[in-house]
Amino acid sequence: MHGARIGVVAALDAEARVFSLAGALSHDALIEVGEQILLCISGMGPERATAATDRLIAAGVDGLVSWGTAGALRSERKPGDLLLPETVFWAGQCWAVDVAWRGSLAKSLSIPFHAGGVLSVDEPCGSRAAKAAFLMDYPSAQGVDMESGAIAAAAHDADTPFIVIRSVVDPADQSLPAVATTSVDAYGRPQALRLARGLLRHPAELSTLLGLGGQMQKALRTLRTVAPALRYAGKAA
Template sequence: MIAIISAMNIENEAILALCHDVKEKTIGNKKFYEAVLGDEKVICCLSGCGKVNATISTTLLLEHFPVDAILNIGTAGGLKEDENVLDCVISTSVVEHDFDTSALDGEAGKGAFFEADPLLVNTAKTVAEEMKIAYHVGLIASGDQFISHDEQISKILNDFPESLCSEMEAGGIAHCAAHYGVPFVVIRSLSDIAVKEGNEMDFEEYAKKASERSAQFCEKCVARYVKK
């Protein structure tokens, strides 16, 4: 069974709208939805905001359901000038950019890294190409901070210059998936590009477009991954 973890309720609802045989189950005040997407069984849930909430959701998910792989979808802020709003970022790895034990461990103590599953990464790339979605593949920076100030952006890019985007949940999900030995990939739609001007979109308009597209993306990813 593939788990689909969404960052926003609108994303979760868009996926469930494509599903049938939906069964809701509440565990530890978190709601999980067993369903059939296309021809495949999936389990859907919300991550909650921030790495700790995301870790709680992922732990409950992996402890109570037979999960073979995790797709994590959501929104991020872009960190590269060649990116545009509604572009897709596919993780090869995730770094917790606010994890820092450098006072004890030196530079090696900056960041906690987790590698995405190559098969899931390639599946996501194939689907993005099929759907004609502009995409970028690489490092996603994750931390318990909404990144909006120049000094925050500069710190991330100074510490982890390969970062393509920043967001708040992937680190917890990736950390938890690695602990349980479950393959994962993080897929983020870009709502803004921090290093460019004139790239804004009304968030409600963005969220509707991104959520509907993400749901279709997930359906295609699940079908392709299961067949491989």
């Protein structure tokens, strides 16, 4: 729709960079991406995602996107796989994404994608056992993240359409090394001292960490492919 604006919530700097942003990124101000997209880098977790979503709603966006990466819950999903969930599960509730908008985006894509649901959790889900347990409880969920549920809840409260676009980093059978979650800040930026300390304690995790970096690059390439197709197709602006 001409004149419509999309509010995009990305937790991590790397997820925001796929929009070809140059220079230092702001975590304190909304970022204009062309004429149609307003981006907010929230940081990880539901509380930060709620705050970012509220800022975008206050700015008058017509639709909201939960944008970024996810862990896989199903064994079929591999690094770089694109998830376009139809539903979001969080805190015992379920929200449906905007059907028309999701459908319009799906038709415009040149790469395969996977439907189903996405589960949001309040803490990082890094272990293979935790992923398996979540899948037992939510058998339609393809992946897991920490922000989509909060975005869905805020969008619902504001009567604002939303969709979820996530790309898989870690497969269901992979447990993340502890250093992967303890050596970055809320925006996914490596913290050198924490990283060095973690690797000194667990030097065997280096190879897994390097492999995880390659998986992240696959996920980001997928998001980079999807970004040009991101258009609003919900209610008239």
